[in-house]
Ligand SMILES: Cc1cc2nc3c(=O)[nH]c(=O)nc-3n(C[C@H](O)[C@H](O)[C@H](O)COP(=O)(O)O)c2cc1C
């Protein structure tokens with residue numbers, strides 16, 4: 001299949017049916033609690049609940065989707081070594097963590113994801129409300145369809161803001177000021193992305209973003225400039241300083257780190273946390289699983305700043321793996337979108353609560369009383385991840 005993204009492409013594309021009116025896109029309007037057996041099990045109902053374009057955009061990844069699959073496979077390189085007769089009890093299990101001044105009821109939060117109106121009519125406002133219902137932290141994407149102010153008001157929980165730097169520095173600075181004013185308490189600087197994920201299957205469909213898809217933070221009617229897609233590619237550690245300067249010193253998390261050598265300059269520039277991630281396999285295919293890179297990055301960080309990890313978190317056991325290998329908490333991406341599509345705001349809460357319940361059970365079965373007990377002694381590392389740790 002070839003991509004149909006070139007505007008200048010002749011004839012055939014030009015004679016196709018006109019783009020349907022916005023009301024025809026058919027995003028979900030669901031609004032119901034869900035009986036979530038497990039996060040992976042929600043992918044099939046998600047496909048039924050949302051337009052095919054939304055399903056393909058959200059579930060897909062870059063290229064051959066090797067990294068997407070590796071994120072899941074590599075989890076099993078980390079075998080859980082259970083402790084026994086440790087006297088752990090379900091009565092006082094502690095899943096809570098504190099990071100950058102925020103207390104979280106469980107060690108995971110909603111990963112920044114753009115374009116929620118590809119899934120649900122309400123978009124990010126429903127997702128943020130659902131995160132609040134579960135008490136989870138919501139990280140709002142700079143590429144949201146709704147405005148960062150609407151999203152901030154929709155959640156009762158803690159909130160962070162993820163920034164995509166614009167080629168025009170004034171645009172970046174203005175969005176950062178708005179995020180600070182709206183009450184976001186930390187800024188996530190995404191360092192690994194040049195734009196929307198473009199799964200081959202989505203390109204083969206002609207990149208069918210819904211015709212009325214606005215990037216709310218850049219809406220001229222809301223004080224924005226409209227030119228969202230004009231992203232700045234050449235980021236440097238100085239951009240960390242710019243974020244701090246413009247937000248009056250909000251903590252900065254640098255997201256998308258896989259390689260230990262990148263850590264020192266980032267910490268030297270004032271980063272307050274590092275997020276190990278490969279963007280869910282949506283940017284460059286062929287990079288290692290985030291869980292495989294985590295031990296290497298953790299060794300380089302050596303406790304100087306907290307570490308967050310995302311990409312491939314689906315199970316309570318995955319949260320245990322990441323925390324045992326040095327993360328303070330993790331972020332969950334696609335499964336939150338499944339909850340949004342199938343159940344709207346209460347569906348998002350159902351997904352987060354289901355993961356918390358699974359983690360509670362797995363923690364107890366692993367023989368740990370609290371998530372702070374988890375360390376490398378709970379892991380035996382095998383396969384490619386072990387090889388990476390040796391090299
Ligand atoms: C539909 C979609 C949109 C995304 N948009 C963003 C974004 O706007 N900013 C960002 O930093 N990461 C974005 N990501 C990446 C997520 O923050 C996260 O790294 C990834 O989803 C984690 O992998 P998982 O889906 O396997 O949990 C997006 C991911 C998806 C699936």
Ligand SMILES: O=C(O)C(=O)c1ccccc1
Pocket residue numbers: 113114115143193195196197198279282
């Ligand atoms: O698709 C993505 O992964 C992503 O980061 C993004 C960026 C801009 C708009 C929508 C999603």
